[in-house]
Amino acid sequence: MVVSCNFFTLLLVLAFSVSLCFGNKNSGGYLFPQFYDHSCPRAQEIVRSVVAKAVAREARMAASLVRLHFHDCFVQGCDASLLLDSSGSIVSEKGSNPNKNSARGFEVIDEIKAALEKECPRTVSCADVLALAARDSTVLAGGPNWEVPLGRRDSLGASLSGSNNNIPAPNNTLQTIVTKFKLQGLDIVDLVALSGSHTIGLSRCTSFRQRLYNQTGNGLADSSLDEAYARQLRTRCPRSGGDNNLFPLDLVSPVKFDNYYFKNIVASKGLLNSDQVLFTQSVGTMILVKQYAESNELFFDNFAKAMVKMGNISPHTGVNGEVRKNCRKVN
Ligand code: HEM
Ligand SMILES: *[C@@H]1O[C@H](CO)[C@@H](O)[C@H](O)[C@H]1NC(C)=O
Ligand SMILES: *[C@@H]1O[C@H](CO)[C@@H](O)[C@H](O)[C@H]1NC(C)=O
Helix, strand or coil: CHHHHHHHHHHHHHHHHHHHHCCCCCCCCCCECCCCCCCCCCHHHHHHHHHHHHHHHCCCHHHHHHHHHHHHHCCCCCCCHHHCCCECCECCHHHCCCCCCCCCCHHHHHHHHHHHHHHCCCCCCHHHHHHHHHHHHHHHCCCCCCCCCECCEECCCCCHHHHHHHCCCCCCCHHHHHHHHHCCCCCHHHHHHHHHHHHCCEEEHHHCHHHHHCCCCCCCCCCCCCHHHHHHHHHHCCCCCCCCCEEECCCCCCCCCCCHHHHHHHCCCCCCHHHHHHHHCCHHHHHHHHHHHHCHHHHHHHHHHHHHHHHCCCCECCCCCECCCECCECC
């Protein structure tokens, strides 16, 4: 214990020196929570206050901001590539299948970034803003807290194809979803815990309609979906039309970050096919769903760890990338 403590302290001291010597370019190539302690001491406080204001205006914003970090990290790493608008050679990821008419919260990120630019210009990256906003949103919704490793730099480009291919679709098989997580270095413990962020937020009818009417092409509803719940969903998610009608991902406590998402799945009331298959398509993930349904503490613990792991996906550091002035465009 004493040894690992000292080793950790040493690492921190090294990390600090690196950030001081290299003018906050993070040439050390790794992330640590104290990254802005000297260059922008109020950075975390500023992010938290803007997020708190936005979530007070609209509770759903907490969910939308958590999702932005996920959709950023799964495409060329956590580098704010998601935030770039189309211009010149850049084709925005905002137009991809998972994001189109769906990803939201970009104005809140702009508001945070504007406040940070005022306090300490060209210092805090947009990728770090996404990571902090995801953590703050989780806490505000009643979920776990964790220290966010920082020092990511922003990309100089975006990848529409990466966004289409790397982010799982709601009708992917469990095997496909597991593979897409594995490609990012995330295992099934991470997958099931992170899916637990569907304890908050909303889904459009179009994301789960297939389950209500014609799951396997035989004209029948998904048999793993509770029949009464399916009937209820069909009233506002018709065979055609109503694509953008909204439904809570967690029907019991839609704005509270808790483990009802897992209890719902155990009761055959997962909204998305990708939620329910965690329980029906493999024993390994089924056991995890049951454990998280039984222990909020275990869920919170594993969620926080998995969020840090997801936030560490291929960060741009050192001379790679930049700190954008405006999250929507390269400098
Ligand atoms: C495991 C594979 C996943 C799939 C297939 C998936 C799919 C989806 C879909 C289809 C929606 C609804 C979008 C819409 O209809 O507009 C959604 C919403 C959401 N997802 Fe996921 N998701 C996955 C994992 C994750 C992860 C890892 C996170 C975060 C760590 C996350 C966070 C959210 C949140 C918070 C919402 C609600 C957003 C809002 O209300 O604005 N999802 N997801
Ligand atoms: C999944 O949904 C997409 C978009 O709605 C659709 O094009 C595709 O055929 C579906 N895939 C399966 C296997 O049902
Ligand atoms: C269900 O889907 C299959 C294959 O996509 C299609 O051939 C069939 O007509 C659909 N049935 C109904 C009732 O919509």
